[in-house]
Amino acid sequence: MTSSSSPLVAAAAPLSSPWRQFTRRFLRHRMALGATLFLLILCMAAILAPWLAPYDPQASDWMALASPPDASHWFGTDDLGRDIFSRILYGARLSLWVGLTSVGLGAIGGVLLGLIAGFHGGRVDTLIMRGADVLFAFPGMLLAIAIVAVLGPGLNNLIIAVAVFSVPVFARLVRAQALSLKTTTYVEAARSLGASTSTLMLRHLLPATLASVIVFFTMRIGVSILTAAGLSFIGLGPEPDVPEWGNMLASSRSLMMAGAWHVSVFPGAAIFVTVLAFNLLGDALRDTLDPKLKG
Amino acid sequence: MPTHVSRWMQRSLLAAAVCACALNAVPSWAQDLRIALYADATGFDPHDTSDTLSYSVQSGIFERLFQFDREMKVIPVLATGYEANDDATEFTITLRQGVEFSDATPFNAAAAKANLDRLADQSLGLKRNSLFSMVDRVEILDDYRIKVVLKRPFGAMINTLAHPSAVMISPKALADHPSEDELRRNPVGTGPFEFAGWEPGRQIKLVKNPQYWKEGWPKVDSVVFYPTPEASTRVARLQAGEVDAVYPLPAELTQVVERNPKLGIARDPGIMQYFLAINNLKPALDDVRVRQAFNHAIDSRVWLRAVFGDMGTVATAPIADGVGFYAAQPEYAYDPDLARELLRQAGHADGLDLQLWTSNETSDVRAAQIFKQQLGQVGVRVSVVPMDAGARNERLWGNKDPESAQYDLYYGGWSPSTGEADWALRPVYATESWTPTSYNVAYYSNPEVDQDIQAALETADDEVRAAHYAKAQAQIWQDAPRVFLGNPDNVVGLTKGLNEVYMLADRSLVFDQANFE
Numbered sequence: 184m185t186s187s188s189s190p191l192v193a194a195a196a197p198l199s200s201p202w203r204q205f206t207r208r209f210l211r212h213r214m215a216l217g218a219t220l221f222l223l224i225l226c227m228a229a230i231l232a233p234w235l236a237p238y239d240p241q242a243s244d245w246m247a248l249a250s251p252p253d254a255s256h257w258f259g260t261d262d263l264g265r266d267i268f269s270r271i272l273y274g275a276r277l278s279l280w281v282g283l284t285s286v287g288l289g290a291i292g293g294v295l296l297g298l299i300a301g302f303h304g305g306r307v308d309t310l311i312m313r314g315a316d317v318l319f320a321f322p323g324m325l326l327a328i329a330i331v332a333v334l335g336p337g338l339n340n341l342i343i344a345v346a347v348f349s350v351p352v353f354a355r356l357v358r359a360q361a362l363s364l365k366t367t368t369y370v371e372a373a374r375s376l377g378a379s380t381s382t383l384m385l386r387h388l389l390p391a392t393l394a395s396v397i398v399f400f401t402m403r404i405g406v407s408i409l410t411a412a413g414l415s416f417i418g419l420g421p422e423p424d425v426p427e428w429g430n431m432l433a434s435s436r437s438l439m440m441a442g443a444w445h446v447s448v449f450p451g452a453a454i455f456v457t458v459l460a461f462n463l464l465g466d467a468l469r470d471t472l473d474p475k476l477k478g
Numbered sequence: 479m480p481t482h483v484s485r486w487m488q489r490s491l492l493a494a495a496v497c498a499c500a501l502n503a504v505p506s507w508a509q510d511l512r513i514a515l516y517a518d519a520t521g522f523d524p525h526d527t528s529d530t531l532s533y534s535v536q537s538g539i540f541e542r543l544f545q546f547d548r549e550m551k552v553i554p555v556l557a558t559g560y561e562a563n564d565d566a567t568e569f570t571i572t573l574r575q576g577v578e579f580s581d582a583t584p585f586n587a588a589a590a591k592a593n594l595d596r597l598a599d600q601s602l603g604l605k606r607n608s609l610f611s612m613v614d615r616v617e618i619l620d621d622y623r624i625k626v627v628l629k630r631p632f633g634a635m636i637n638t639l640a641h642p643s644a645v646m647i648s649p650k651a652l653a654d655h656p657s658e659d660e661l662r663r664n665p666v667g668t669g670p671f672e673f674a675g676w677e678p679g680r681q682i683k684l685v686k687n688p689q690y691w692k693e694g695w696p697k698v699d700s701v702v703f704y705p706t707p708e709a710s711t712r713v714a715r716l717q718a719g720e721v722d723a724v725y726p727l728p729a730e731l732t733q734v735v736e737r738n739p740k741l742g743i744a745r746d747p748g749i750m751q752y753f754l755a756i757n758n759l760k761p762a763l764d765d766v767r768v769r770q771a772f773n774h775a776i777d778s779r780v781w782l783r784a785v786f787g788d789m790g791t792v793a794t795a796p797i798a799d800g801v802g803f804y805a806a807q808p809e810y811a812y813d814p815d816l817a818r819e820l821l822r823q824a825g826h827a828d829g830l831d832l833q834l835w836t837s838n839e840t841s842d843v844r845a846a847q848i849f850k851q852q853l854g855q856v857g858v859r860v861s862v863v864p865m866d867a868g869a870r871n872e873r874l875w876g877n878k879d880p881e882s883a884q885y886d887l888y889y890g891g892w893s894p895s896t897g898e899a900d901w902a903l904r905p906v907y908a909t910e911s912w913t914p915t916s917y918n919v920a921y922y923s924n925p926e927v928d929q930d931i932q933a934a935l936e937t938a939d940d941e942v943r944a945a946h947y948a949k950a951q952a953q954i955w956q957d958a959p960r961v962f963l964g965n966p967d968n969v970v971g972l973t974k975g976l977n978e979v980y981m982l983a984d985r986s987l988v989f990d991q992a993n994f995e
Contacts, residue, residue, distance in 0.1 A: 243851060245780045262730075262844055263784055263851075418838050422862050424847045437840045440710040441730045 208471040215467030218460040225457060229275040236269035240426045249443040259445040261431065262438055267445065270426035271453050277427045278457065281338070281411045282404040285345035289407075290400050292346070293353020294392070298384045300354065301361025312358065315351035323348045327410055331419040338421040341414055345407045356399055360392040394472045402465030405458040412454050428454050511698040511979070511992050512721040514712040518679055518705035521662035524645045525597055526604040530893065533642035534725070534987035535703055538684045540645035540667035543571060543590070544636055548746065550800055550897045550983045552640050556585065556668065566631040566938035571639075573622040577691045579648035580672045587618040592649045594626065604658075606643035608916075631936035633943050637802070637896040642986055670696040670990045679705060697993035716741060716971050723979045725987045727971035728841065729787035735971045744980040745789065748968040749798040749902075750893035752781075754834075754849060754961035755920040757886050762830055769958040770810070771820035775856040776849055777812035778963045785845045790966035796907065796954040798965040800983045802898035803934075803947040807955040810962065817856040829857030832886035835874060838864040846889055849961075860887070880912055880921045888919060895984045899947040904931050907954050922959030926950075 209215055228235060237257075244264040252259040258267035300311040318326060330344035364370060365388065373387050414420050415429030423430055428450045435446035519532040524540055527533060543557035554560075560571045577585040597606065598613035612632045617625040628635065638644065648666035655661040665673045668691065671684035682703040686696055704721060706712045712724040713731045717738065727735060727743060735741045756763050756772065763769065778792040791799060794806045821827065832853075836846040843864050850860040865873070877883050894902035905911045909928050911918040927950050934946035955962070968981035975995040980988055 241851065243848075245783065248784055263847055418843075418864055423843045423864060424850060424862065434840060434844060437709060437728065438730055440713060441734050 205471055209467065212467045212471060214463050215471070218463040218467065221456070221460045222464065225275055225460075226279065228272055229279050232269075232272040232276055236266075236272045238266035238269045240265060240270045240273040241424060242266075249438055249441075249446055251443070252445055258449040259443075261446050262434055265426075267431070267449050270431060271428070271449060273426045274428045274431065274450065274453065275457075277338070277421075277425070278408050278411065278454075281342055281345065282408040282461075285342045285407045285411070286349055286400055286403045288342070288346035289349025289403070290353050290396060293350040294357045294389070294396060296350065297354040297357025298361050298388060298392075301358035302365055302380070302384050302388065304362075308358070311354065315354050318348065318351040319355075321348075323406070324410055324413060327414055328417075328419065331414055336419045336421070338425070338427075341411055341420050344414065345410050348410075349403055349407065352403065353396065353399065356395060357392050360395065361388050364388050364391050398465055398469040398472060401468055402462055405461035405465070408461070409454065409458050509698045509994055511701045511723070511976075511989060512704065513701065513979075513987070513989065514704050514706040514715050514721040514724045516705075516709070516712070516726060517707055519676070519682055519703075522665035522673060522676070523604075523647070523658065523662040524643045525593075525606055525647070526658060526662065527643060528605045530642075530895070530984065530986045533895070535682055535684075536645065536665065537642065537669070537986065537988070538671040538701055538990060539665050539669045539673050540647065541669050542640060542642070542644050542646065543573075544640035546640055546897055546982055546984075548980065548982070548988075550749065550802075552636055552897070556590075556646055557639075560636060562635070562938045564938060566633045566635065566936065567628045569626045569628075569635050570619065571624050571626065573624065574691075575622055577668050578689055579646075579650070579666055579668050580687045580689060581648050581650055581666045582689070583648045583650045583666075585646060585668055586621050587624045589646060589649045590624050591616045591618055592652060593644075593646050594624075596647075596652065597644060606641075609638060609641060609643065631938075633935050633938050634896060634898055634900040637898045637901070641896045641901075642984075643895075671701060674700070681705075696990060701989060701992075713971060716973065719973070722973045722976050723989075724971040726981060726985070727969040729785065729789060729966070729969070730841075731971075732787055732789070732969055740974055742972050742974050744970045744972060746968050746980055747800050747983060748790065748893070748965055748981070748985060749800040749897065749983040750891045750968075750985055751793060751796075751798045751902075751965050752845075752889070752891040752963040753793075754963065755888040755890060756958075756960055757883055757888075757921060758923070758959055759880055759883065759921045760886055762824070762826060763832075763886060765824045766957055767820045767824040768826065768830075769960075771817040771824070771856065772853065772858070772961050773810040773958050774813045774820065775817035775858070776852045776961050776963075778961075779812070780852070781845060781848055782964050782966065784848055785841050786964075786966040789969065790964055792964040793962035795951050796962060797894070797899060797902040797951065798983075800897075800965070801894060801902045803944050804899070805944075805948040805951045807952060810958075814852075814856050821856060821858075826857075829859060831859045832861075833863055833884070834860045834887040834889065835863050835865060835870070835885045836889040837870065838866055842889060849887070849889070874919065875913055878914060883913075883921065890919070892917060893984045895986070897984065899943075899951075900931065900935060903927075903947070903950060903954075907931070907950075907959065920959040922954075922957065924953060924957055927953050927957075 244260060247260050248264045249262055250260045256266050261267055296311050300308040326348045327344040330347055331340055334340040370387050373383060412429030415427045416433045420429055421427055431450035432447055438446050515531060517531050519535045520529055521527060521532060522536055524533060524536045541555050544552050545555045547553050556574050556577060558572045558574050560569055562569050573587060573590055579585060594616045597610040600607050600611060612628045612630055614627045614629040619625055646668060651664060651666040655664050670687055670690045672687045674683040674685045676682045684701045686699045706715060709728040709731060715721045716724050732743060735743055756769050758764055782788055782790055782792055795804055797804055834846055834849060836842045846862040850862055853860050874885060874888060892906050905916045906918050907922055907927060908918060908931050909923040912921055913919045930946040930950035934943040937943060968985055970979060970981055972979055977993050978991040982988055
């Protein structure tokens with residue numbers, strides 16, 4: 184009973200102890216704090232990019248092509264003489280936007296399908312989960328490439344592609360929880376009080392699954408930023424002059440051998456650090472949100 | 479006893495070592511030339527080839543009647559000379575004696591006729607038949623003289639015979655392999671090398687032709703080509719000593735190779751002219767003021783610096799300055815204000831929205847971004863659409879109905895492999911050459927230009943031809959069917975000590991006189 188009673192407590196939020204427990208655990212987790220701090224700074228930088236960026240991300244200095252970092256261009260300039268630091272700041276907007284919206288869409292779709300499958304069972308369950316299995320059969324990147332190939336390149340299609348391959352992951356996660364939760368006493372109680380199916384699913388089951396969904400959501404953002412950058416890198420993302428991190432890597436890779444290390448190192452590092460931060464945050468959330476762990 | 483054995487062993491080892499040294503001291507002349515290519519060849523029948531890379535590989539196996547030297551001057555190879563009548567309809571060609579194909583078939587008038595007949599036979603559907611559509615018949619005058627009779631005057635005939643497709647294939651090979659599929663895998667020519675094998679995607683091997691007619695050549699025993707599409711991998715292989723030459727060397731990696739004391743480059747002026755084709759049939763773009771505005775809006779010097787490392791020349795005529803009958807034109811100065819004014823006069827004060835198509839290669843995408851930025855400054859909003867070769871072939875080159883062509887701007891280049899004005903102008907500016915028939919993808923049409931291009935062909939008098947070509951170039955320049963960009967240099971990367979491996983102006987690779995110091 185202990186393992187299933189905690190979600191019940193979490194669902195009935197007014198009791199302050201789980202939240203306090205969570206904050207206490209989270210604040211003790213140094214890695215989590217570091218990652219959160221970094222992501223907060225990144226979000227601020229992305230929002231304030233037009234004011235923070237020293238240059239127009241599209242403006243070229245034709246006399247300074249691929250020039251190394253110096254006082255005027257902190258991260259140097261790229262193959263067309265554009266300021267890399269400014270482009271990374273603007274790129275953060277795109278990457279965060281793509282990461283959040285695509286995983287958000289994927290999560291909404293996946294959670295709903297997972298709830299329906301887990302709650303109803305039977306044919307509906309089979310239909311949804313076999314569909315998810317089909318999507319699972321493709322490696323995520325391959326599926327995203329196929330979707331973009333059909334829809335055509337561009338930022339919005341890229342978001343859709345990443346969202347679609349996130350759906351089955353969330354669906355499977357939520358279905359497993361819904362399956363075990365729907366037989367718990369509190370759900371049975373609500374049902375016997377005459378709660379409708381939608382009330383049962385959305386008021387009683389959904390909140391109980393949220394902890395793991397949030398953990399997964401955070402980790403998934405890293406994956407989706409990486410996939411989006413990968414798609415841009417192979418030319419399936421937004422137009423080539425858009426300061427997307429994957430785009431920046433693609434246009435600079437031929438310069439790497441020519442000794443211009445900075446053109447690929449900075450966008451590469453931006454992707455690396457951001458994905459790492461989301462993954463660390465996800466890990467930390469899993470550790471702190473896990474009801475089985477005792478504070 | 480053990481000491482004896484060891485002493486005996488020591489002595490024999492010493493003897494063996496001395497022998498080995500002596501053997502090594504004999505200079506070993508067996509030398510291989512290894513070349514990294516940007517793609518694989520498509521086959522080994524030059525009559526049915528249209529890409530410069532395959533021509534380059536084939537040039538080791540086959541020779542032509544005439545050829546180009548490093549300065550793009552026509553020189554006789556399997557021919558020794560020619561005479562033409564005044565209206566350029568009959569060309570009498572004297573052939574070189576004492577030449578054999580590598581299968582021991584003699585090269586003579588009958589062999590030359592067999593090849594020219596094959597090139598001229600429009601029913602065969604070979605890729606280069608259209609280049610020889612003006613040939614009516616080939617007559618054998620004696621064993622080493624032929625007369626090429628044309629259907630209509632064609633002043634550029636000798637340059638056309640120097641085109642890399644106009645090679646002499648062994649008549650025996652032609653008879654043994656009637657099917658094109660077999661012939662393209664079994665090439666036999668008179669060249670310095672013989673074909674020794676092709677593993678598609680991996681390597682092509684040529685070995686020395688021991689019966690080669692030029693005394694003392696070739697200097698290398700074999701040539702192996704490795705298709706290596708990624709530019710930085712090509713250079714990495716050169717640095718590691720896996721290959722002796724890379725074809726071509728991309729501009730951004732030229733400095734890396736030059737800085738390496740073990741490597742060097744061969745840089746020659748090119749005749750490939752890059753352009754931004756403008757779809758002359760689209761509303762707005764059919765206005766000459768708009769097209770001239772684009773020419774003033776784009777700074778081709780910036781393009782040359784950012785994409786080709788400043789190696790080359792900017793366009794000063796609708797054909798490259800190395801092409802025969804080139805005539806310089808007044809400059810389209812970079813002048814955004816003038817461009818905006820021209821657009822305003824044409825009624826586009828609030829700008830235009832256009833699509834720019836290009837290949838998805840890094841340097842082409844880079845160029846496209848420059849155009850987008852510079853056109854943006856005069857109010858022309860451009861969206862760049864990078865495409866792979868398949869999509870371009872289908873949507874651009876394969877488009878059957880000019881009126882329905884979707885593109886507005888296309889970034890590309892044209893290299894006339896005959897080295898003279900007709901093949902530089904006719905396929906890209908004449909009305910008869912509208913895509914998909916040929917390569918006039920701008921759908922440009924001006925009857926006066928058509929007339930001059932045709933008139934220049936109808937005489938063998940170079941002065942008259944020059945006058946017609948000068949007039950055509952001036953008119954095209956003024957009509958601005960495309961944004962004229964420039965003519966980048968051709969660069970090959972080499973290991974130090976390797977000589978005579980370079981690119982001809984038409985971008986084909988020359989290696990028949992390759993030698994190591």
